[in-house]
Amino acid sequence: MAVKDYIRERFFPHIWCPGCGHGTIMGSMIRAIENLGIKKSDIVVISGIGCSSRICGYLDFHTLHTIHGRALAFATGVKLSRPELTVIVPMGDGDAFAIGGNHLIHSARRNIDVTAIIMNNNIYGMTGGQYSPSTRYGDLATTAPYGNIDQPFDFVKLALGAGASFVARTTTYHATSMIKILEKAITHKGFSVVDVLSQCPTYFGRKNKFASPVDMLKYYKSQTTPIGSEAKEKNPDLIERGIFAQEERPEYCVEYDKIIEKASQRKVTNGKV
Amino acid sequence: MKKDIRFVQGNEAVVEAAMYADLDFFAGYPITPSTEIAELLAYRLPKKGGKFIQMEDELSSMCTIIGASLTGKKVMTATSGPGFSLKQEAIGFAVMTETPCVIVNVQRGGPSTGLPTSGSQGDVMQARWGTHGEHAIIALTASNNQDVFAITVDAFNLSETFRTPVILLLDEVVAHTRERLIMPKPGELNVVKRLRTSVPKGTDYHPYLPREDGRLPMSDFGGVHRYNVTGLAHDMWGFPSNNPKIVYGLMRHLVDKIQGHTKEVTRIKEFFIDDAEYLLISYGSSARTALHVVENRRARGERLGLLELQTLWPFPVDVVQERCASANCVMVVEMNMGQIFYEVKKAVADPQKVFLANQIDGSFITPTDILNILRIIQGKGA
Structure with a gap:
């Protein structure tokens, strides 16, 4: 199928600003799904609130646009009741790690087979450019007019610490390798976190001396490096990208099947007795 | 036939009734004085292939049951005062998206942490107006175990019929009073099944286009119809809209489907x-x-x-x-x-x-x- 077969053209044009990275992520996500050959009716995409979350409306899957920060909780309900479905949760940085941080770490701890894609643009875009948990120290935002004094989270370290069994980072500049990473994340049996650095030229770029979206993409090119590269040894400030963890661990829905077997004395597959 | 007579507390009557009403999925968080409901369902649900999950907080347990309901399951959560406060935003989401679910609030003394082990009926107005925005809601209550059983089954039935969250507003005294419960036999009480769409695959299904009788047949997530569900004001496709005409129609529908059926929903003794x-x-x-x-x-x-x-x-x-x-x-x-x-x-x-x-x-x-x-x-x- 073509990319357009996965989108709801009826609901275009989308709301994202010119130069926004989120469309690139949507494109890579569609291509990953296409490559994996998963049927559209077997996919549920669940989002929270923010620019990122509007992705739901545009995709021709079962889509659930929920409330701020709680997308993973809704996803837990969908996945646990229908484990055979592929559940993907695109989230913004604030959605995933500020208001929704609790659900992210607990989803990771449970290792429920859901793919969390963090569309990380270091800013609250929908509300007009306030600092987020990934805004760097010193960056400007409408709520940090004198520079941000909060320290940012390293989402990869946080996801690893919480026990996510698949953790990766990529950027919108690396759209092609993003497809491969998303394929692996979606296929991974367990909780996957993919931190995707995504440019917000309108609110982050404009305030922080990026002249254009292209400059932001160039930044992702020059300031990131593959995991364990020589460049990283020379310049520790570079941000590593690639797959940080890919481990086989007991998955929550599979474990729950065992509970049903124990309680009901009957054989269970994919949650069905 | 011999009657099945139990000696149980109100919270147990809720559990028995929920199982009678074909509960498939429960998510909750421990809180006095409703915890027994979660404990019993953790034991009971997997026996019939149902699912129980203890979530990380009250907000997520409310969200989780909504997700499960959209896949076609009958769902419930149980809580008390502080937890009921925390669930309010997601209850509003269930109202807006017309997702059937049952929320048990075993009332205790408030405000705040209040009196966790004492009875109260202080959440009556919160049940009505706890979530923000204009809306209608169904809230039911009962005074003894036999009635708690019947009204719990009713809560599921009304939730399915009107596609709305139903709040079961019990209180600590009812929930913890141990007394006789005569178990209704299968078929003795009506159990409403989910109304699903008859629109076949390949034909447009409008998830938010009410039928003439005001009801909206559902399609399970994972089924043949792929559609959007959103907490934003939306059109018949479930796609966000701020068109005043569409918003007006949605608001009227959300309120009228319940307020307009007050007689049908009224239970008195x-x-x-x-x-x-x-x-x-x-x-x-x-x-x-x-x-x-x-x-x-x-x-x-x-x-x-x-x-x-x-x-x-x-x-x-x-x-x-x-x-x-x-x-x-x-x-x-x-x-x-x-x-x-x-x-x-x-x-x-x-x-x-x-x-x-x-x-x-x-x-x-x-x-x-x-x-x-x-x-x-x-x-x-x-």
């Missing part, structure tokens, strides 16, 4: 109403005290009656107005500062004849609490 000079109106555990007073006074020849409300929202204005018409005095008995009292005053033709007998200190309302007010009304002095 009546005791000695016909010739009652003094009509008591009560609900939940305090209705037990009210009934005790009514029966005692009737034995002495005094004409007292009791209207027990099981449907609190939508408030049964017409029923209350009609039943109160011939009474000289109406006394609302509740464990708050008059949350239903003021509704009754609004409903009746002559509000000055409505009085309040209440208890708010965490102890259970006693016959004396009611009789003291009755003496004042009767001009016998305090």
